Amino acid sequence: MRRFSSVLAASLVVLAAAASLLPAARAHNITKILAQHPEFSTFNHYLSATHLASEINRRLTITLLVVDNSGMADLLAKHLSLPTLRNVLALHVLTDYYGAKKLHQITGGATTSATIFQSSGHAIGTAGFINITDHSRGKVTFVARDSGGASPATFVKSVKEMPYNISILQISTILSSPEAEAPVAAPGPVNLTALMANKGCKAFADLLLATPDVLKSFQSNLDSGLTVFCPDDEAVSAFSPKYTNLTAAGKSSLLRYHAVPVYYSPQLLKTNNGPFSTLASDAHNKNYKYTVKSDGDVITIKTHIVTADITSTLIDQDPNAVYVIDKVLEPRELFKVPEKVIADAPAPAPAAPPKKKKSTAAKHKAAATAANGAPAPTTPAGPEESPADDDTAAADNAALRTTAAAWTVLAAAAAALFLA
Ligand SMILES: *[C@@H]1O[C@H](CO)[C@@H](O)[C@H](O)[C@H]1NC(C)=O
Ligand SMILES: *[C@@H]1O[C@H](CO)[C@@H](O)[C@H](O)[C@H]1NC(C)=O
Ligand SMILES: *[C@@H]1O[C@H](CO)[C@@H](O)[C@H](O)[C@H]1NC(C)=O
């Protein structure tokens, strides 16, 4: 028996390890699911407008309480601001899974569920909890714990159940909560530089302030999605001699290289292993890229020259994220790829095309151009070097390494089984 359970434990370790190495599949797309039900189109629209949809998509084990278009009309008649609407709708996303069946089997007839409003940072005390009561004769009601005396909403029907990922239940009316409906100061555009300056990235913020056109392009992406990797003060200070050496165009490209025009939460960073196009990439997205990898809890950004670790999160609020990193990211378009890195590069797989050497030479050419003071070319160097190919190669290598790691884990676990 003991032997059996240790074998079982070892197998579970193998499964868990293998699963953690696979990119997490997106479990659901709430926008798409609700689109099949036109009676919830207003609710669906506001889930997207408040960016709650992506928050819902990246979570598992949740229950969404929806109201039909007339229920939403009552809410919209209150003329709440978008950030306040977000709080009210967040109160309708329970962080537990309730299918219709479970609703009618609530132990003791009543329970309480947390919501994502509760964990939003806007809720105080017990705000953000929902009381669910299973009355006699199958009637189930929902009321915010701090409803301020408002009458409960009634369960109408189950719209969609994907156990135990997401359940969508229709309720009769919007849940009322003075806390959720309290006016939220519209989070005006995030002041990126102020945020960075307050949290250990003052030197980088100062570089942005000294380069207004770059700061402007960062800011113009705040609404649609922006992820910034901001080197800490120590990193910027160590890099300062190299920075001063760059031309104005080089400085601009270097700063832009630290931002990606897409919102990446830490989870999304872990599951999208690049190559990432940056604000410095040209229209064809072939240059100024890097790969993002995760190793356990550490997320690293790898250019051809440096590997930086994310050391903290300054802000993660869809659609914006700012992470602190411990090195300035050096693109190979501006800096020479050190010989050591080339020498240490993993041996090319047998099938690798023999053009590796040529592309190294091309890199030197690009680096030399940059050192001469001219901005590095923003278009691919020529037919003999396609940076996109190179990035693909890097991604392939990363994939190979991941597979190798998976096999190592499997082998180790198999050995453990033998010894058990
Ligand atoms: C979800 O579905 C909608 C509508 O079909 C689509 O526009 C959107 O891109 C999808 N989102 C994701 C993250 O796949
Ligand atoms: C919700 O449940 C809690 C605990 O059972 C109770 O103290 C509270 O009064 C309930 N709130 C409402 C509005 O029903
Ligand atoms: C729940 O999500 C997982 C992926 O995270 C997926 O494999 C599974 O099929 C989903 N379950 C249902 C019922 O859709």
Ligand SMILES: *[C@@H]1O[C@H](CO)[C@@H](O)[C@H](O)[C@H]1NC(C)=O
């Ligand atoms: C943002 O913060 C910077 C300080 O980092 C300040 O100079 C600037 O005026 C602020 N901008 C806005 C729009 O408040």
Ligand SMILES: *[C@@H]1O[C@H](CO)[C@@H](O)[C@H](O)[C@H]1NC(C)=O
């Ligand atoms: C600055 O550029 C000069 C010549 O282009 C070079 O010799 C020097 O090493 C560079 N300094 C740094 C810190 O990169």
